[in-house]
Amino acid sequence: MKNIIRRAAASAVLLLMLVVLCSCSKLTSGLIKVHTHTFYPYFDTVGTLSSYALDKEEEFNQNAAEVNTVLEHWHRLLDIYNEYEGMSNLCTVNRLAGQAVKVDPDLIAFVKYAKDMCILTKGEMDISLGAVLRLWHEASIAEKPYVPAEEDLREAAKHTGFDLVEIDESAGTLRLTDELASLDAGALGKGYAAERAAELLSKKGVTGYGLNLGGNIRFLGSKADESPFTVGIRDPLNPEELALTLNLADCSCVTSGDYERYFTVDGRRYCHIIDKDTLMPASYFTSVSVICKDSGLADALTTALFCMNFEDGFALISSLEGVDAVWIWIDSSIRYTMGLDSVISLV
Amino acid sequence: MDSRKRRTTLVRDLVLIAVLLCLGIGLLVVLRSHNRTGAYAVVMVQNREIARYSLAVDGVYDINGGTNKIEIKDGRVRMIEAACPNHLCIRQGWIRFENQSIVCLPNRLSVIVRGTDDSYDYVL
Structure with missing residues (x-):
């Protein structure tokens, strides 16, 4: 009798262990309750702030509200389609091309940073390409999308270049010296704004957060259990599958893929990143990702690498401290810089 | 007598093991399917x-x-x-x-x- 009781007890324990083991994977993944907040509709995309920090909901909501304020501020400053009461933004500077426009000091700081990035990338990431980008934008949103005429693109290209942008810091003004020139922050704005939001959170000591602005992710620290964030990069040929995964913490990861934003004319796909050298969509790669601390730098470099051949791009990345990149070609071949060795796994 | 007792114990053991195995597999299936529909x-x-x-x-x-x-x-x-x-x-x-x-x-x-x-x- 005693034996049976003992056996029954032992069996019960075994059964319990089995059940725990079975549900283990679920338990660990469920350990961290993730808070998420969605931002609409800044930078023509959707943003999400997620906390893996095990912080209280009120605390998270407060942080989300503060991030929202930062994103809204930058969205308005960098908007090229709408103007807002009581402020001059990029749209104002473009509309008043030829005149000096008094703007928020933040906008001056942004344009200065954009100029640095333009120089660093030898003009491959250039916010002064507005005149050309406008033609592509109009073509892509037309009822029947079309490819802009080559002579129109060439003509527009005459009104591009950072030498047409006059920054007067002491007067706090921006001036486009060419009336047909315009600024377009699309290649840099999201990353720059995400970095400003991250700055604010860092100052408050926040860690364990991820801020995703339309494919532009900034991680603050690692998760509450000290594990890194796992990022899957899609296979451009089959975006339903992944090409590789990265384990990342306390850095930014920005990916540009030709499968993300594009339009189709006569069955041919035209992606949204325009190469200043050909004035046509860049076609060296199908996907480029940049991993480094500063999200503005990552955003700028992703666009630049997309428009450069591999050798030039690799040389650029290698010349920078703490910056890594992944290139994916149309034939699905993948190359990446050495810094990613320990965090990358190809699927 | 002694050997018969031992045999019944063995049979009971086997039954117990079988029951536990079934229960375990049953739970596994339930949990798995729960995961999938999750x-x-x-x-x-x-x-x-x-x-x-x-x-x-x-x-x-x-x-x-x-x-x-x-x-x-x-x-x-x-x-x-x-x-x-x-x-x-x-x-x-x-x-x-x-x-x-x-x-x-x-x-x-x-x-x-x-x-x-x-x-x-x-x-x-």
Whole structure:
């Protein structure tokens, strides 16, 4: 009798262990309750702030509200389609091309940073390409999308270049010296704004957060259990599958893929990143990702690498401290810089 | 007598083992299937969840009072109709990874995949 009781007890324990083991994977993944907040509709995309920090909901909501304020501020400053009461933004500077426009000091700081990035990338990431980008934008949103005429693109290209942008810091003004020139922050704005939001959170000591602005992710620290964030990069040929995964913490990861934003004319796909050298969509790669601390730098470099051949791009990345990149070609071949060795796994 | 007793004990042991094995396998199956049906598509408008659909059940659903229509098939979800000018949301195609989302900006609506077994926090 005693034996049976003992056996029954032992069996019960075994059964319990089995059940725990079975549900283990679920338990660990469920350990961290993730808070998420969605931002609409800044930078023509959707943003999400997620906390893996095990912080209280009120605390998270407060942080989300503060991030929202930062994103809204930058969205308005960098908007090229709408103007807002009581402020001059990029749209104002473009509309008043030829005149000096008094703007928020933040906008001056942004344009200065954009100029640095333009120089660093030898003009491959250039916010002064507005005149050309406008033609592509109009073509892509037309009822029947079309490819802009080559002579129109060439003509527009005459009104591009950072030498047409006059920054007067002491007067706090921006001036486009060419009336047909315009600024377009699309290649840099999201990353720059995400970095400003991250700055604010860092100052408050926040860690364990991820801020995703339309494919532009900034991680603050690692998760509450000290594990890194796992990022899957899609296979451009089959975006339903992944090409590789990265384990990342306390850095930014920005990916540009030709499968993300594009339009189709006569069955041919035209992606949204325009190469200043050909004035046509860049076609060296199908996907480029940049991993480094500063999200503005990552955003700028992703666009630049997309428009450069591999050798030039690799040389650029290698010349920078703490910056890594992944290139994916149309034939699905993948190359990446050495810094990613320990965090990358190809699927 | 002694050997018969031993034999009955052995039979009982075997029965006990069999029962435990069945229970264990049964639990495993239940938990596994629970995991599989755990994935769903969450429909959000602004930051409010307005609906959720299991990815285990194929179907076509009108959402947000009919502004959009989603299709669920083979554990994936996609937007198939949308009352918006550019139809970017439809072009995004199927999604199935954890936290992946389809966004329809004009309708301020997003469809997010949640509750999968994926170990990814983000998919780019």
